[in-house]
Amino acid sequence: MANLRSGPTSYSGVSCTSLAGLTRKNSVASLNLPGVLTGGAVSTTSKSISDARGRTAEATSTVGAINLLKGAVTAKALSTKASSTVSLAGAASGTNSMTLVGLTIGGRTVGADVSPNTTLALNVGGKPLAKVVINEQGKTTVNGLVRAYTRALHVTVNAKNTLGLPIGAEIVVGQSSAALNAVPAGFATGNGYALKATLLNGTVKSGPHAYMSVPCAGGAAHNSTADGSVPGLVSAGVTTVDTKSTTVPSTKTDVNSTIASASVLGGLVKATGIKAETSASRLAPMSPVVTTDTSKFLSVKVAGLPAITGAVAPNTKVRVPGLGSVTFHKVEKTATGIRVTMVYIVLEKLLGNLPTNSVVELGVSESGVR
Structure with a gap:
């Protein structure tokens, strides 16, 4: 089929590792x-x-x-x-x-x-x-x-x-x-997805939706879904996730995760044009990893917080009454890569089937080089 209307649903995988268990x-x-x-x-x-x-x-x-x-x-x-x-x-x-x-x-x-x-x-x-x-x-x-x-x-x-x-x-x-494949000496890592809900103990309750990993030895991969939701809490529109990597002459990873629109708790938090886009690259095996973050929102609205807009700064954290703490454009960096979560929510109360302190993530892009 020329146009992919819906990609792999509930994708999971283990790749580029020699570790058992x-x-x-x-x-x-x-x-x-x-x-x-x-x-x-x-x-x-x-x-x-x-x-x-x-x-x-x-x-x-x-x-x-x-x-x-x-x-x-x-x-x-x-x-x-x-x-x-x-x-x-x-x-x-x-x-x-x-x-x-x-x-x-x-x-x-x-x-x-x-x-x-x-x-x-x-x-x-x-x-x-x-x-x-x-x-x-x-x-x-x-x-x-x-x-x-x-x-x-x-x-x-x-x-x-x-x-x-x-x-x-x-x-x-x-x-x-x-x-089973041989693990390359230097390889790309990372993934992208639209939505995931996780309990306090680490148990994944829903998703990750529209998940796709990075081809570790070079190549491109794609996933898309028409919609996704955590019932009673979050709904998300059309999502596409594109990942790619190269290993010659240098190693580079690119992950682009986009969501057309999302609504949390009946519109308490709304966003459009959600784009989580990261990259990681390394010129040679012992050289430092360089990361980029070109993620952005088209618009963001939070009930009672008019100062939060599509131009919200990275790692802006607010409390939304009735929902919990919300971090917009959360950025986490390590020596080997970068991870961006466009909306990161920690619940302050039971909502739907998610208890207090559950974590909901919207729009995730993670890129790395090993």
Whole structure:
């Protein structure tokens, strides 16, 4: 599809590390791509493992009940797993698996034991609409290491339709992918996302939404969402996250996270044109890291605080009664990088399902070089 309408939802990943025992998680309460897909909770987990088998990269994806293409495809639950392993003896292998509950395609029930890469034609109202691949599995070997991916559903529109989807449009539900790669001596780090809510103990309650990491050995990556929210507290509009890095002749990271608009607690805090943009670069392995911050707001309004505008200075912290402490354009620097959070909120009371001292972040860009 030429235009990406919605990127990976609830993305998580572990990359550019030789450390074992790492776990990264992400979750969202629901899916909503108007006219295309609605669904329940989504969670993903990525792990780096070292055990008696050797070294393993493992990824899982779980999706609650879905309704796709206005009921043409439905399911009660879907989950996938992919792994890539190098044994202690140096042998490379990969695995794929999927489980499903209550899947129907064009009114036909699909059994839980469906074979890998089963392909069905989807007809609606007696007319062809799309091709659906169920339990899509793939493995490739690159430089002696296995890369594996599993997709619960892969829909490709192949006919004109009334849903507004162009021929060739693709919809992937429940994807897991895993690969082991050599860690470069010097590499780029960082990520960007739109929204995240975290409890006082560090447990992530929602998000990070529209998350995308930096390709550590060079390249570009993109994610976008039509909207995002923490129910009862924050709503955010269209978000795009672009990350890129280069490693030759020098190492550089760029992360740009933009949100069209956001509203907190029914408009108590409102902002438009939210842009979190950072970079980090290093000319040579032992030279210092240079960072930049070109982040900005188009507009900011805070009830009862007219002095807070789109020109608010970095690290401006205020108390908003009924909400908590709010830091605008929060900047954090280290010897190897920079992190910017455009709106950083610490709750002073229970709001929705978030208790006191929970942290809500809007518009995050983090760039680094190692």
